[in-house]
Amino acid sequence: MTAPIASAPLDDLYTLQQHFFTQFPTLSRQDFSNGVYALDPDARQSWLAIEQFPPYEIAIDLGKQLFTHPFSNGQHYGDCFPDYQQGMSQHYPYWDLKTQTVITLSQAINRCRQQNQAPPLPPTSQSLINLTAYLTFLSRDKPITITVPPEPGARAAYQHGKKYYHQRRGQLNFSCASCHVQNAGKRLRTETLSPLLGQTSNWPTYRLKWGRVGTLHQRFIGCHQQIRAQAAAPQSEIFRNLEYYMSYISNGLPVNGPSIRK
Amino acid sequence: MKIIALLATLLLAGCIPPAEFEQKLTGQQLAFDRKKGNCLACHRIADGQSPGNIGPPLSNLQQRFNNKEDLASFIEDPTTVNPATSMPPFGRNNILTRQEIKSIANFLWTLPATQTIIP
Numbered sequence: 353m354t355a356p357i358a359s360a361p362l363d364d365l366y367t368l369q370q371h372f373f374t375q376f377p378t379l380s381r382q383d384f385s386n387g388v389y390a391l392d393p394d395a396r397q398s399w400l401a402i403e404q405f406p407p408y409e410i411a412i413d414l415g416k417q418l419f420t421h422p423f424s425n426g427q428h429y430g431d432c433f434p435d436y437q438q439g440m441s442q443h444y445p446y447w448d449l450k451t452q453t454v455i456t457l458s459q460a461i462n463r464c465r466q467q468n469q470a471p472p473l474p475p476t477s478q479s480l481i482n483l484t485a486y487l488t489f490l491s492r493d494k495p496i497t498i499t500v501p502p503e504p505g506a507r508a509a510y511q512h513g514k515k516y517y518h519q520r521r522g523q524l525n526f527s528c529a530s531c532h533v534q535n536a537g538k539r540l541r542t543e544t545l546s547p548l549l550g551q552t553s554n555w556p557t558y559r560l561k562w563g564r565v566g567t568l569h570q571r572f573i574g575c576h577q578q579i580r581a582q583a584a585a586p587q588s589e590i591f592r593n594l595e596y597y598m599s600y601i602s603n604g605l606p607v608n609g610p611s612i613r614k
Numbered sequence: 615m616k617i618i619a620l621l622a623t624l625l626l627a628g629c630i631p632p633a634e635f636e637q638k639l640t641g642q643q644l645a646f647d648r649k650k651g652n653c654l655a656c657h658r659i660a661d662g663q664s665p666g667n668i669g670p671p672l673s674n675l676q677q678r679f680n681n682k683e684d685l686a687s688f689i690e691d692p693t694t695v696n697p698a699t700s701m702p703p704f705g706r707n708n709i710l711t712r713q714e715i716k717s718i719a720n721f722l723w724t725l726p727a728t729q730t731i732i733p
Contacts, residue, residue, distance in 0.1 A: 523702070523707045523708070523709055524702040524707070524709070525693075525702050525703055525707060526700060526702070530700040531700070534698075534700055535668050535700060538666065538667050538668045539666045539667050539668070540655050540656065540666045540668060541654065541655050541664050541665070541666050542664045542666075545668075
């Protein structure tokens with residue numbers, strides 16, 4: 353099922369969410385945040401076992417330490433994000449009218465650093481990942497709330513991400529949607545393919561394959577390698593727009609990051 | 615002796631075009647190998663371990679294609695027959711050589727029309 357290319361964001365959201373609710377009638381809205389673990393009982397069992405002693409906890413703790421540590425000017429991250437304790441990651445990424453670009457949580461943290469004369473952290477540095485792990489933890493169970501304002505730039509960014517998700521690429525000629533819309537829930541060898549709905553709710557996530565907490569954009573790169581396609585860089589415009597589209601489609605699902613994935 | 619044998623192999627190898635020299639795998643091996651056809655990623659095939667279930671089981675192909683050549687053409691680029699298929703264009707995108715596709719088609723063609731498939 354391919355969403356029509358120029359349809360309005362709200363139509364896409366409705367069509368795709370209904371598509372998955374119909375395909376997996378036993379799953380609740382919240383279940384979709386757990387990806388494959390909502391679909392595969394065996395995988396779910398091993399996931400729940402690992403959750404007993406979550407390997408991402410250290411990232412939350414270190415993130416909290418960094419977050420509460422003052423900048424050299426005496427200011428704190430909390431001064432940039434006064435409402436952070438109520439949870440903020442469910443509102444990211446968002447369209448920033450002023451800079452005419454999609455701003456991710458990682459970028460918002462780096463902006464705060466720059467406002468306080470601290471150098472930006474590299475997109476995949478563990479410090480930045482730990483900071484997002486802490487903020488995402490504070491957003492747990494909050495519904496994903498992404499808006500695409502009726503503004504040409506925002507609509508274009510959304511359409512850019514959407515087109516990328518549904519366009520075939522790489523030597524194997526797959527789009528993201530080939531696996532995660534068209535064949536979601538089916539098995540590639542023994543691996544169940546996760547549905548698009550819920551794919552952004554659990555990041556940053558501890559991947560067993562990585563042995564550490566990593567980002568959604570790093571996962572994008574892994575997907576590109578699997579389909580033998582050239583990947584963009586973490587926090588590149590296309591990856592931010594892709595995250596914008598995917599997060600928008602998951603509107604209403606609870607944030608459940610940081611989590612664990614195989 | 616070993617050195618002579620090695621030299622002989624190298625000399626022989628020099629006479630054969632590289633693509634054909636690499637062509638040691640059987641059709642079944644090419645179909646199963648994760649770096650080659652990797653057909654099991656999506657299809658059940660007799661004697662194949664841990665198959666996926668994205669595409670239909672690969673049995674009974676003599677009833678689904680007119681001949682081996684049609685099957686090979688389909689593997690070359692299945693999007694010409696079904697533009698919406700998620701199956702990769704193995705020939706068009708040079709995932710496999712023409713010879714490798716031919717070997718795989720030959721192998722798949724031999725699979726029995728009916729088979730017990732262990733899920």
